[in-house]
Amino acid sequence: MARATAPVFLARVSYRRRRLADAARMVPVLGSILFVLPLLWPEGEAGTAAGLIYIFAVWALLIAIARLLAPWLGRSGAAAEELGEGRGEGRAEEGR
Amino acid sequence: MPPFNALVAAAIAYVAFLFAVAFAAERRAARAGRSAWLRSPLVYTLSLSIYCTAWTFYGAVGYAARSGLEYLTIYLGPTIVMTGWWLILRKLVRVGRSQRITSVADLISSRFGKSTPLGVLVTLLAVVGVTPYIALQLQSITLSFAVFAENAGGEAMDLGGVALWTAAGLALFTVLFGTRNLDANERHHGIVMAIAVEAVVKLGALMALGIFVVWGIGGGLGATLEAIDASPIAEWQQDHGRWIGLTFLSAAAFLTLPRMFQVLVVENADERHLATASWAFPAYLAAMSLFTVPIAVTGLAMLPEGSNPDMFVLTVPLAEQQYGLATLSFLGGFSSATSMVIVATIALSTMVSNHIALPLWLSLRRPGATVSGDVRALVLVARRLAIAGLLALGYLYYRLSGGGEALAAIGLISFAGVAQVLPVMIGGLFWRGATKVGAGAGLTAGFALWLWTLFLPGLGTDAAIPLSVMEQGPFGLGWLRPQALFGIEGIDPILHCTLWSMLFNTGLFILGSLLTFPQPVERLQGAQFVNVFEHAAGATTWRQSAAQAEDLLIMAQRIVGAAEAQAIFQGAAAAQGKAGYLPDVTPEFIQALERELSGSVGAATAHAMMGQMTEGVSVSVEDLMAVADEAAQIMEYSARLEAKSDELERTARALRDANAKLTSLSAQKDAFLGQISHELRTPMTSIRSFSEILREGGVGPEVQSRYAAIISEEAERLTRLLDDLLDLSVLENGQVVLNRAEAPLRRTIERALGAAGSRAEGLRILRRPGEEDIRVMTDHDRLAQVFINLIANAGKYCDSARPELRIEARRAGEAVLIDFIDNGTGIAPEHAGLIFEKFSRLSDHARAGGAGLGLAICREIMERLGGQIAYLPGQGGAAFRVTLPARPLGGA
Structure with missing residues (x-):
């Protein structure tokens, strides 16, 4: 099945944009790990107050990252498509 | 102490204010078309806050008072989903916009081949899961009124009346602004604006209370943190399974709750708003939950043992005599409850009207009839009835359940229910192999397991499922006990349900998809959903x-x-x-x-409606295939017709040509007869006159001999003419017998040069004999006759001072080409078409010394030999090309 050949090398700008999209995909993974981490704390040592501070610190971190990424990713619909979403995932499954 | 009536008045004034906001927004949207601030990312973000219902507004504090930080999981799930918007939400919103999705049921139905049964299934699941949730909101409003009533020291009131009036008021508001018009985009400006305002009110109320608790009562941040560590919930002790499980459930419910889908996808005006909401909404959630623990801790410390922690948000300020703050908190809780109920009923009524009422109406009608009656009115009536019905159902549920503890647990039960849509939703968005059968199997299994393990037992002990079944299982089958499937006991009921239902749901969905083959419409929709970013052209x-x-x-x-x-x-x-x-x-x-x-x-x-219009019956996929077949047949038929008419055209053209040829032949015949009588008469006249002079006598012997020579010459010319005519006639009638033999071309050319003899005198012949070694299967005598004619012509007509004739022979594929090129002035283009006609002579008669039949005979001979002769322009002189097939075609 003929697959659309994607360019091997990208211009610096497009390359950066794609990595930004990769970063955006990683944010929920990071969030999940950090939010689950307190479960590994030894019992009895840390209290609710510490937990509260930790969770809200992680929360603020995630908000800050999303805030940083948002203007780049949400700039325009065209830019989003340029980022090459959907390549590889399911496209070649049933070639048209 | 505020009089109870003042509170009621405040609530009514607040509702009136919301009506005004919604009305103004509707007006503005209608007038300006699309107002910038009306559809800003801020409003979009705030509208998402309907995730925070009265359950989270009041209940979170109670939750924290009971089990510490676990309440946070309800917010962590949506935070993860929102910050990861690039992964799922972006695609969901794009699909929703490009496919004009109206609800979560529509999404599933549309993805799997616009399937009506799937739409019905998801609608049922949503109604069963969300109606108790609506009851919960009514309960919270009633409870909050009760707190004030109790505080005011009044006698026992009819709180059921409060719930009833609230339900009726909400129904009115929702019907007014939710079913005002049947927008093609299913957007509700008024309602979105109203819930955005409510979002500000509830956040403001909670923040104000939090600040009061931390700095007003607690004595600052440090003191509050110390108070937390000294409180009964100081211990950091989390049930690992519940922490992860509830985070997952809240994340799933954030995507699949009908009301969330409504504001996230359906009401989304611009995809870029999602980028803003990706950080702004988590920030809103963080702010909403920031003061939950301090309020809980303060309430636990301040209020007497046994007071309901779910109402701390109201009882703490009331105990501190902060009536203004208490009223604000009350309005915040009221906002949370009402906004949730409004959007949830809109979303559910859309689903009920589109996936249950309309298909039912369509199927009840006689197939074949055109759509009659006002469908628009029908849809609106269906929605209004659905809204009223859902609120009535919620109220009924609230009355029947008695509004106790059982109802408080319904939030998570509802989450677990709607989360059953998640596997099918994600699978539908990212996996083209997902099929309708798989989706149906997964959803059914998930729905059934959720009902059996969580929903029905959650209705209360002995309410829906008898105690004996809970303990021994149905028909004594221990492994089917609702809260201990397969004999595994001791798991938290929520986790137990989530685990098993998700396992079977996802498993059957994947298995069913792998084993079945999707129908054409499914595959089409699958491609459009999964490849939505590639602008899949609408097939x-x-x-x-x-x-x-x-x-x-x-x-x-x-x-x-x-x-x-x-x-x-x-x-x-x-x-x-x-x-x-x-x-x-x-x-x-x-x-x-x-x-x-x-x-x-x-x-x-x-x-289905388009199907009725275009085909006269509702369209199933099979019908669609039949239509395609029919279309193919029609195309084939029309192609046949076209072929036929082409053939007719060709015949007509051939007839026209034949007619033209006949006409021209008849004219030619006349011209030929005229020409031939002229050609015959000229020598006859001279023969007759000279023979008459000789007969009269009286001329000298010298003159006599000269006259006799003239007569003989003219007679010879006559004979030659008649020979030529005879030859031509034989050739034209096809009576000629060809003696085919294989011989090299060189011999034929040499023979022709020899025979041309005197007629080619003075002509320099240029040849490349090496190239003439081509063996040709043909009648070489006839071919030589053609060559002789061409050589003689060159000798006769070449007007160069040093006449030359080049003879070139070569093979060109299946043909052999022999060119005769002289160095004279050649033939003018306008005459080139005439030279092969009979009696065509370009130069003067005397010099030609023939009747002008030579080239005509050449043409006839070449035709008989299966080749042709043509004048070759642009060679620097008169040039003739003789083309012969290397192998003869057929006989004759």
């Missing part, structure tokens, strides 16, 4: 356009309203380059129209 689903534009316009007017429908049709007509309102009914147009309509009544219904 053609409608091949036959039996529908008339006018009928379609009438139907569209009934569904989306006259003005809107006319605008759509006019636009389509303009795009086709036509004036007026009636475009050509092309498959593209039908598809576009169906998409517009699906924005109002859902994909499956729109498809």
Whole structure:
């Protein structure tokens, strides 16, 4: 099945944009790990107050990252498509 | 202490304010078309806050007072989903916009081939899961009123009345602003604006209370943190399973709750708003939950043992005599409850009307009849009835359940229920192999397991499932005990349900998809969903356009309203380059129209309605295939007709040509006779006159001999002419017998040069004998006759001072080419077409010394030999090309 050949090398700008999209995909993974981490704390040592501070610190971190990424990713619909979403995932499954 | 009536007045004033906001927003949207601030990312973000219902507003504090930080999981899930918007939400919103999805049921139905049963299944699941949730909101409003009533020291009030009035008021508001119009985009400006305002009110109320608790009562941040560590919930002790499980559930519910889908996807005006909401909404959630623990800790410390922690948000400020703050908190809770109920009922009523009421109505009608009656009115009535019905159901549920602890647990039960849609939703968005059968199997299994393990037992002990079944299992089958499937006991009920239902749901979905083959519409929709970012061109689903534009316009007017429908049709007509309102009914147009309509009544219904219009019956996939077959047949038939008419055309043209040829032949015959009598008479005249002079005598012997020579010469010319004529006639009638033999071309040329003899005198012949070694199977005597003629012609007509004739022979594929090129002035282009005609002579008669039949005979001979002779222009002199087939074609 003929697959659309994607360019091997990208211009610096497009390359950066794609990595930004990769970063955006990683944010929920990071969030999940950090939010689950307190479960590994030894019992009895840390209290609710510490937990509260930790969770809200992680929360603020995630908000800050999303805030940083948002203007780049949400700039325009065209830019989003340029980022090459959907390549590889399911496209070649049933070639048209 | 505020009098209770003042509180009621405040609530009513607040509701009136919301009416005004919604009304103003509707007016503005209608007037300005699209107002910038009305549809800003901020409003979008705030509208998402309907995730925070009264359950989170009041309940979170109670939750924290009971089990510490676990309440946070309810917010962590949505935070992860929102910050990871690039992964799922972006695609969901794009699909929702491009496919004009109206609800979560529509999404599933549309993805799996616009399936009506799937739409019904998801609608049922949503109604069963969300109705108790609505009851919970009514309960919270009633409870909050009760707190004030109790505080005011009043006698026991009829709190059921409060719930009833609230339900009625909400129904009125929702009907007014939720079913005002049947927007093609299913957007509700008024309601979105109202819930955005409510979002600000509830956040403001909670923040104000939090600040009061931390700095007003607690004595600052440090003191509050110390108070937390000294409180009964100081221990950091989390149930690992619940922490992860509830985070997952809240994340899943954030995507699949009908009301969340409504504000996230359906009401989304611009995809870029999602980028803003990705950080702004988590920030809102963080702010909402920031003061939950301090309020809980303060309440636990301050209020007497046994007071309801769910109401701390009200009882703490009341105990501190902060009546203004208490009223604000009350309005915040009221906002949370009402906004949730409004959006949830809109979302559910859309699902009920599009996936249950309309298909039912369509199936009840006689197939074949055109759509009659006002569908628009029908849809609106269905929605209004659904809204009223859902609120009545919620109220009924609240009354019957008694509004106790059982109801408080319904939040998570509801989450677990709607989360059953998640596997199918994600699978549908990212996996093209997902099929309708798989989705149906997964959803059914998940729905059934959720009912059995969580929902029915959650209705209360002995309420729906007898105690004996809970303890021993149905029919004594221990492994089917609702809270201990397969004999595994001791798991938290929520986790137990989530684990098993998700396992079977996802498993059956994948298995069913792997084992079945999707139907064409499913595959089409699958491609459009999964590859939504590649601008998958709308594949053609409608091949036959039996529908008339006018009928379609009438139907569209009934569904989306006259003005809107006319605008759509006019636009389509303009795009086709036509004036007026009636475009050509092309498959593209039908598809576009169906998409517009699906924005109002859902994909499956729109498809079925278009089916009735275009085919006269509701369309199943099989029908669609039949249509495609029929179209193929018609195409084949028309292709046959076309072929036939082509053939007729060809015949007619051949007849015309034949007629023209006959006419010209008849003219030629006349000309030929005239020409031949002239050619014969000239020598006859001279023969006769000279022979008469000789007969009279009296001429000298010298003169006599000269006259006799003239007579003989003229007679010879006559004979030659007659020979030529005879030869030509034989050739033209095809009576000639060819003596084919294989011989090299060189010999034939040499023979011709020899025979030309005196006629080629003075002519320099240029040859390359090496190239003439081509063996040809032909009649070499006849071919030599052609060559002789050409050589003699060159000798006769070449007007160069040093006449030359080049003879070139070569093979060109299956043909052999022999060129005779002299260095004279050649033949003018306008005469080149005439030289092969009989009696055509370009130069003067005397010099030619022939009747002008030579080239005509050459042409006839070449035709008989299966080749041709042609004049070759542009060679620097007269040039003739003789073309011969290397092997002869056929006989004769």
